[in-house]
Structures are given as C-alpha cells and as structure tokens.
Amino acid sequence: MFAISILVFLIFFATPGVDPAARIAGRSATPQVVQQVKHEFGLDRPLPVRYVLMMDHLFIKQDLSSYINIGDRVVPQIESAAPVTLSLVLGAAVIWLVVGIAGGVIAAANRGKFIDPLIMFFGIAAISVPAYWLGQVVNLITQSKLHASLFSWVPPSGYVALSASPGEWALHLLFPWLTLAALYAGIYARVLRAELVNALNEDYVRTARAKGLSERRILIRHALRCSLISIVSLFGLDFGSLIGGAALLTEVVFGLPGVGLLTYTALQNLDLPVIMGAVMYGAFFVVLANTVVDVAYAFLDPRVRLV
Amino acid sequence: MMGLAVCLFVVTICLLAPVYAHDIAHVNAFASNLQGTTIINGKRILVLQNNTQGLGFGVTPIGPTWNFSHYFLGSDNQGRDVFARLLYGGRNSLLIGTSSAILCCAAAAVLGVVAGYFGGPIDWVLSRIFDIVWAFPIYLLAISLSVVLLTSGLNLGPVHVGPGSLLLPIFIIAAVFVPYVARPLRGIVISLREREFIQAAIGSGASDLRILWKEVLPNVAPSIIVFLPLMVAFDMLTESALSFLSIGVQPPAASWGTIINDGLGLLYTRPWVAIAPGIMIVITAVSLNILGDGARDAFDPKAKLRGSI
Numbered sequence: 001m002f003a004i005s006i007l008v009f010l011i012f013f014a015t016p017g018v019d020p021a022a023r024i025a026g027r028s029a030t031p032q033v034v035q036q037v038k039h040e041f042g043l044d045r046p047l048p049v050r051y052v053l054m055m056d057h058l059f060i061k062q063d064l065s066s067y068i069n070i071g072d073r074v075v076p077q078i079e080s081a082a083p084v085t086l087s088l089v090l091g092a093a094v095i096w097l098v099v100g101i102a103g104g105v106i107a108a109a110n111r112g113k114f115i116d117p118l119i120m121f122f123g124i125a126a127i128s129v130p131a132y133w134l135g136q137v138v139n140l141i142t143q144s145k146l147h148a149s150l151f152s153w154v155p156p157s158g159y160v161a162l163s164a165s166p167g168e169w170a171l172h173l174l175f176p177w178l179t180l181a182a183l184y185a186g187i188y189a190r191v192l193r194a195e196l197v198n199a200l201n202e203d204y205v206r207t208a209r210a211k212g213l214s215e216r217r218i219l220i221r222h223a224l225r226c227s228l229i230s231i232v233s234l235f236g237l238d239f240g241s242l243i244g245g246a247a248l249l250t251e252v253v254f255g256l257p258g259v260g261l262l263t264y265t266a267l268q269n270l271d272l273p274v275i276m277g278a279v280m281y282g283a284f285f286v287v288l289a290n291t292v293v294d295v296a297y298a299f300l301d302p303r304v305r306l307v
Numbered sequence: 308m309m310g311l312a313v314c315l316f317v318v319t320i321c322l323l324a325p326v327y328a329h330d331i332a333h334v335n336a337f338a339s340n341l342q343g344t345t346i347i348n349g350k351r352i353l354v355l356q357n358n359t360q361g362l363g364f365g366v367t368p369i370g371p372t373w374n375f376s377h378y379f380l381g382s383d384n385q386g387r388d389v390f391a392r393l394l395y396g397g398r399n400s401l402l403i404g405t406s407s408a409i410l411c412c413a414a415a416a417v418l419g420v421v422a423g424y425f426g427g428p429i430d431w432v433l434s435r436i437f438d439i440v441w442a443f444p445i446y447l448l449a450i451s452l453s454v455v456l457l458t459s460g461l462n463l464g465p466v467h468v469g470p471g472s473l474l475l476p477i478f479i480i481a482a483v484f485v486p487y488v489a490r491p492l493r494g495i496v497i498s499l500r501e502r503e504f505i506q507a508a509i510g511s512g513a514s515d516l517r518i519l520w521k522e523v524l525p526n527v528a529p530s531i532i533v534f535l536p537l538m539v540a541f542d543m544l545t546e547s548a549l550s551f552l553s554i555g556v557q558p559p560a561a562s563w564g565t566i567i568n569d570g571l572g573l574l575y576t577r578p579w580v581a582i583a584p585g586i587m588i589v590i591t592a593v594s595l596n597i598l599g600d601g602a603r604d605a606f607d608p609k610a611k612l613r614g615s616i
Contacts, residue, residue: 124593124596124597124600125589125593127592127596128544128588128589128592128593128596129585129588129589129592130544130547130551130585130589132548132551132567133547133551133567133581133584133585134585136567136570136581136585137582137585140575140578140582143575241444241445244444244447248446249446249548249552263450264450267450267451268454275451279447279451282444286444
C-alpha cells in the first residue's frame with residue numbers, strides 16, 4: 001500500500017513535462033503567477049517533503065483539500081461517494097456470482113452437448129462487450145421509444161440512497177447492476193467450467209464415482225468445492241478493484257456519483273489531492289480483498305490449512 | 308477458424324477505408340462538413356437538417372441511408388460520414404490493439420524470462436514491481452497515465468512524443484498489461500529451469516544468453532503465442548474505453564471508442580452513430596477470443612488464463 005502511494009505520487013508529480021502549478025494557474029498565466037501558485041501549494045519544495053506533507057494531510061489530519069475547488073475536503077467527498085460505489089458493486093457481485101457459477105456448472109455438467117458451447121459462446125460475447133457501450137444501449141432501450149410503454153417503470157439515471165427509499169434504490173441500480181455483472185458473469189462461467197472439467201479428471205473424483213455416488217453429487221459436493229477456490233481468488237481481486245474505482249465506466253455512463261465518477265472528474269481537472277485520496281482508498285480495498293481471499297482459502301480447501 | 312476468418316474480414320475492410328472514402332462515398336472522413344449535401348431518392352438534401360421540433364434551433368444530422376455510396380450509416384454532428392469514420396477508426400483501434408499487444412508480450416517475455424531464469428535479487432525486485440502494478444486497478448492506472456501524458460506529451464531526454472500521437476496510448480496500454488503476461492511466464496520459466504535439458508545445458512557450460520535463446524525461449528514461445536490474440540482483444544477494449552473517455556486517440560483522428568463518444572450526444576436521435584462502432588468492437592473481440600481459445604487448445608491444453616477487463 002505504501003508502495004502504491006509512492007507510485008501514484010510519482011506518476012502525477014514527477015512525470016517529466018507535467019507541471020501541476022501551470023494547470024492550476026490557468027492557460028494564460030504569467031510566470032510570476034505560476035511561481036506564486038507553486039509557493040502557495042508548496043510545489044516548490046523537494047519531492048520527498050511534499051510526499052510526507054500530503055500523506056500527513058490525507059491520513060492524520062484528514063483535512064486535505066482539493067486544488068480546484070478550494071475548500072472541498074477530500075476525505076468527506078470520498079466518504080459520501082463510497083456508499084454509491086458499494087451499492088453498485090455489491091448488487092452486481094450477487095448477480096454475476098449466481099449467473100457465473102450456474103452457467104459454469106450447467107456447462108460442465110452438460111459438456112459435449114449442445115448447451116455447453118452455447119453457454120461458453122455467451123461467455124465470450126459478455127467478455128467482449130465494452131461495459132460503457134452496453135450501458136448506453138441499455139439506456140437507449142429503456143429511456144427512448146420504449147420508455148412510454150414497456151419500460152415506463154424505469155427511472156431516469158441517477159442514484160437514490162438506500163436509507164431514503166430501498167425500493168427506489170434497487171430500481172435505480174437495476175440496470176447498472178446488470179451492465180456491470182455481464183462481463184464478470186462471462187469470465188466466471190468460463191473459468192469455472194474449465195476448473196470443473198479439470199477437477200472431474202482428478203483421482204478423488206474417481207474415488208467418489210467408485211463409491212457409487214451420483215454424478216450430480218460428485219459435481220456439486222466434490223468437484224465444485226475444489227473449483228470454487230479459483231473463483232474465490234478471482235472474486236476477491238475483482239471485487240476489491242471494482243470497489244476501488246474500476247467501476248468508473250459504468251458510473252460515468254449511468255451518472256452514478258460514486259468513487260469512479262469522482263476520480264474521473266478529478267482526473268480531468270488534474271485535481272491531484274482528490275486523485276491521490278481516491279486511489280489510496282482504492283488500493284486499501286485491493287489489499288483488504290487480498291487478505292480476505294487468503295483467509296477464505298482456508299475455509300474452502302482443507303489442504304491449505306495443513307500448511 | 309471462424310475466429311480467424313472474421314478477424315481477417317474486419318482487418319481487410321478497415322484497410323480498405325481510404326478506398327471506400329475516396330472512390331465510393333467521395334467524402335473526407337476527418338474534415339467537418341457542416342454545409343455538405345447528399346442525394347437521397349434523387350433529391351439533393353443537406354447533411355445537417357434543420358431541427359423541426361421544439362424551438363427549431365440547431366441541426367440534426369441525417370440518419371442511416373443504408374445506401375453504400377451516400378452516408379450508409381448517416382452522419383455525425385460535424386456532417387462527417389459515420390461509415391467512413393467507422394472504417395478509419397477501426398484501423399486505429401486495430402493498430403493500437405495489435406501493436407500494444409505485441410509490445411506488451413515482448414516486454415513481458417523479456418522480464419518474465421529474466422526474472423524466472425536468474426532468480427535471486429533480480430527476480431525479487433521484478434516480482435515486487437509486478438505485484439504493485441497488479442494491485443492497482445488496471446483502468447485507473449491506464450487513465451492516470453493517459454491524463455498526465457496527453458496534456459503534455461512525453462519528454463524523456465532526447466525522445467519527444469507529441470500529445471496527440473498514437474504512440475502514447477500504445478505505450479500506456481502495453482505497459483499496464485505487462486504483469487498480466489509476465490507473471491505466468493515467470494512461473495513457466497521457473498519450472499523449466501529444473502528440467503533436465505536446462506540442467507544439462509548449464510552443466511555443459513553453455514552461456515546464459517545461449518541457454519535463454521536456444522533452450523528457454525522455444526519452450527516459452529507457445530505460451531506467448533497463446534496470449535497474443537487475447538491481449539489484442541484486451542488492449543483493443545482498453546483503447547476504446549480510453550478513447551471513449553477522450554483520453555485515448557485524439558480528434559480529428561478516429562477510433563471506435565471516440566465514435567461511440569461522438570454518438571453519446573446523438574444517442575436518442577441518431578443511435579446508429581454509437582451502436583455501429585460498439586458492434587464492430589464486439590465482433591472483433593469475440594473473434595479474437597475464439598482465435599485465442601483455438602490457439603490455446605492447439606498449443607497448450609492445460610494453460611490457465613486470468614481474464615480481467
């Protein structure tokens with residue numbers, strides 16, 4: 001996490017040819033103004049000093065404020081955006097886990113039959129669709145001509161807090177959930193099928209067959225349990241990075257004011273403190289997710305516990 | 308084989324973009340054409356029609372004519388032929404996807420093989436760098452780099468790359484995907500190193516360079532070939548996402564992502580501007596993925612790949 005914070009800091013402050021002071025001062029600023037801005041924001045100090053100062057403001061004093069909208073504190077902004085992203089990713093995660101695992105198991109159970117390549121083709125298609133484009137097409141279908149008839153129940157894009165109205169919350173997020181989940185459902189179904197087909201060739205499955213267990217029981221109780229390990233590790237990484245801002249494109253298309261949108265706006269203005277804060281917040285969830293994955297391994301796979 | 312056929316078809320029609328623009332449609336796909344006219348049903352009409360709804364202000368571009376020689380998919384809000392731009396955009400999308408995939412696989416092959424073969428401190432440093440980049444959400448990294456580099460271009464000593472250059476997205480996309488390819492390659496090399504034939508080569512006194520070139524590389528090559536079509540698909544999708552956020556290919560050049568962005572404002576009046584490039588992306592990415600699956604089955608039946616876009 002420390003390493004990530006340094007990497008981010010370096011990308012924005014030490015890339016040759018990039019001058020944040022010039023951006024803040026504006027296009028037609030005189031050299032004197034640029035110098036003054038540099039001094040006010042402490043940009044004329046050496047890099048390590050600036051790094052320590054920024055981390056101090058971000059984590060200890062928590063009063064880091066935006067360069068662009070002076071007075072906007074970074075930490076409260078992220079705190080207010082986080083629930084939106086969390087709602088989006090949680091709902092989508094439920095959908096993609098259910099659809100992905102069901103798809104993988106059905107395909108593996110029917111391998112060699114017609115339905116297996118069909119599911120796998122849908123998987124490839126879902127992986128190949130850009131999320132932001134799918135979101136636009138969904139908007140087009142639900143908000144345009146059909147909005148008067150078939151989709152009159154779909155609200156305009158935006159976000160309603162869960163605490164304000166649970167029904168509206170779910171209704172506003174339904175299509176963003178489906179859009180975000182499509183890609184991951186495709187990946188998970190494909191990975192799980194590959195894992196299951198591998199597992200079904202293992203010795204312990206042959207033992208289970210020799211005991212006379214039914215094929216369904218072998219698939220669900222024996223093979224699936226082992227194959228879920230790779231799904232869990234994938235899920236940890238994907239979930240962590242999505243919470244951390246990778247859901248940006250979905251948020252932009254559906255106008256959801258989450259961390260991704262916050263980061264995106266900050267990036268367009270080169271609002272460095274906000275970017276720093278948002279990326280650190282994201283990195284925190286990625287690291288957390290990795291830890292949780294390691295613990296979850298032990299529950300799922302008895303072999304890990306021995307080590 | 309279907310995958311390969313569809314890929315070749317898409318590449319061919321995109322390469323024919325200038326032929327289409329000059330000899331069939333007679334349009335310039337990059338200059339705005341606000342006063343332009345075209346012929347529909349024998350009548351000459353403006354490409355940008357005056358609005359008849361609401362207050363009557365502004366203009367709406369014409370929709371698809373479904374006629375190959377006149378604005379097949381209609382025009383965008385600059386009066387440019389969407390179909391011609393679609394073909395030109397495909398060239399950029401495919402060019403960026405392919406060249407960044409090649410660059411990424413080459414860099415990953417060098418780093419992964421070096422880390423896996425030499426081990427020790429080199430391996431430790433390289434692996435930690437991969438870990439850090441891996442822990443970073445990939446889109447955020449690509450977007451951060453693009454925002455920074457596109458505002459000023461890249462100045463590295465004598466090398467200067469201008470802000471609008473296609474090289475920037477190529478380098479950025481290649482760089483962020485390196486760990487995805489390098490980590491599995493490193494694992495393969497580590498297990499190769501213990502095999503008898505490598506031990507024999509070391510024992511016979513061959514130099515490191517000779518072992519890497521003659522023994523290790525031929526055994527890693529199939530894995531790299533398997534990665535390549537998948538990386539082209541990933542890179543193309545990333546490029547389109549960056550361009551959609553207007554931090555990839557810069558106007559007036561086009562890519563499928565920028566055309567989708569152009570179509571965003573016209574989504575409810577002229578949906579085809581945004582829909583058509585998306586369909587092209589999906590077709591190309593699906594065919595590349597099928598091609599990648601085929602390559603994996605042919606070369607390396609046990610390979611596992613982490614897809615993450």
